[in-house]
Amino acid sequence: QVQLVESGGGLVQAGGSLRLSCAASGSIFSMNVMGWYRQAPGKQRELVARIGTSKITNYADSVKGRFTISRDNAKNTVYLQMNSLKPEDTAVYYCNRFPYGNYWGKGTLVTVSS
DSSP states (O other), X not given: OOOEEEEOOEEEXXXXXXXXXXXXXXXXXXXXXXXXXXXXXXXXXXXEEEEOXXXXXXXXXXXXXXXXXXXXXXXXXXXXXXXXXXXXGOEEEEEEESSOOSOOOOOEEEEEEO
């Protein structure tokens, strides 16, 4: 069964931190590059960070130096540590493989207040 379950979002003040988690089914996680995406109100979904099976990472310029993506291959879980959060980071965050597949989870809402 295809499954993507994101968690860890919430309301935080600017400058704060959050850690997102995503539990994925093996069919999505195994042997795939995994990514975190986000969609802000009125904007298109964008890739924030991705990580390969060998744990090589890549980040969008807007989050470089503030966000860290990691994965636990034994648990089929991918994480996103977000530090120094800004109001413009407010969005619903999703995980998916990269390039993304057709199935999306519900996402987790991150709200950063100024």
